[in-house]
Amino acid sequence: MSAADQTTGRGLGRRRLLRSGAVALAGAGAGWAGSAAARAADGAAPPAAADDVLTISPPDGAETVPYLGPHQAGVATPPQAHLVLLGLDLVDGTDTDDLRRLLRVVGDDAARLTQGEPALSDTEPELAPRPSRLTVTIGLGPRVVDELVPGDLTLAPLPSFSTDRFEEPWGQTDLALQLCADDPTTLAHARRMLLKDTASFATVRWVQTGFRSARGSQPDGTTMRNLMGQVDGTVNPAQADGDFADLVWADGPGAFAGGTVMVVRRIRSEMDTWDKVSRQGKELAVGRRLDTGAPLTGTAEHDEPDFDAVDDNGLKVIDAASHIARARSDDPAERFLRRGYNYQVHRDDGTDDAGLVFTVFCADAERQFVPVQRRLAQQDRLNEWITTIGSAVYAVPPGVASTDDAPGLALLEES
């Protein structure tokens, strides 16, 4: 048992811990007490109740992301370390009332679990008190929007692109539940609760798990690295930017205002061929350095790339067919939030399959995402080593102001 497992939580969890593990805790926990107290003094840790026998509370595990608000959490939230993306299909014959019930169940679980409380009839309530910034984000696929959501909301499936090489089972589903947290155990519990509670309404088509570097392994806010070794996510709208809201949050129609559209692309990295490329070739393909992530025309990660710069021979320093040159549009509206995760799974043939669960959030996928993806499909040096094996798009309803409500319900009230 590690010290981190001994976090005392609230209510039930704490009582059980005290009953079952107090003796073991006394010794093992001693090391934590000091640092936890120090962090609490910084204001970094949530205040521990004074009457606790052990007030060990590593702050990262107790950290919560607000559930209530104008937008669902898990979009603008700084990416947590782990992803579980659930692709669900509604059972045959689902009507709007059934969907309403499902949304209530998901909303209720999300409201509790993200705040460190057990779900209703939680069978493992001890796993709830360390939410580790858990967020639950629900999205509705095109078929659901089309058939079950009244009102003016529309969601077109993505067009096909010349580089698409889809494989089963990573296609469009009726619903997506994006669960993110810094702790995989928290995530496993939330996944189980949500799948149990939605089992009578929907079946699971796929589960896409993903990861970034562990929280605490590097300073918060460090741009992630993907499994090809690249610094990935440097140029990305930030909440502090004036146009973040316009790029990410839809302003309608109707009750969809404050919602967003999630694009999911499962993109394999062809690691075996990538590994054979020289460093020079790898950097040319992206237009950025592997070590710092700086553009080839700069020295620091966030230096603005100079796409016109030429070397002594007159050749473009950042190749016109490099990934960043192709991905950057002249039209500032053709931008979106990238919030992807690495994946790595083992295949039956004995090899690993690795890449990105590439997720995008934007107000309007057709307007913002599709033109960029189309240009990349046309030409992008990186295409040599990446293969898009799955694709889906979801309408992510806005957040809710009260736990009496649940994301998506308001869309069903429209006519």
Added chain:
Amino acid sequence: MSAAQRNRVALAGAVLGLAALTGFVGLAPPASAHASLVGTDPEQGALLDAAPAAVTLTFTEPMDDLAEVVVSGPDGADLADGAPVVDGAVVRQSVVATGAARAAGTWSIAYRATSADGHPLTGQVTFSVGAPTEPTSETITEPTSEPTSEPTSEPTSEPTTEPTTEPTTEPTTEPTTEPSTEAATDAAAPEETASAASSSGPGLPTRDVVVPLALLGAAVALWLLSRRLPAGPPS
């Protein structure tokens, strides 16, 4: 130290040694057989009567579609007309047909082409129209931007400032692969191979030395290991 301990130490040492060696091999540049340039038209150092309508670069193997070719006239203006066309191992770049920039003097062809394995080849070839530009006059390549702070790429071939028809020849391996395309025939002079080889970087000789060395080392380590192992009691 007991015999068993000694053996464990020996084993650990051998394993470590092997790991170090494989690590060392891992440092060698990957995929040794990168493509290289075998010829150009016009050739390096050629003296032409008239400005060319196009230039071609021929490589040892088919190249990726994404090539960049800059053809600079004596005044430094880019005379490339449109994008280069890659046809197998031959990269062809049209040259603008009219204009004062198609002047007599020394021209240069700068290229970046990528082989199928993703390795970029960059370099520069010069030739002259009418008569070479005097070395003292304006330079051939005029960096329009400030030099990039840190060159990240392997060195490209030195800008050939020598305007004479005498190329700087280094002893070089003959192009073993016969260029398969028509454009290559008059371009596959050994001189260009020299200038092309210089552009693909210093990696190859290093690897040629490193790999045999490492293999030898690994063999020695394995031999040591095999001698030690039977000596120990079963643990």
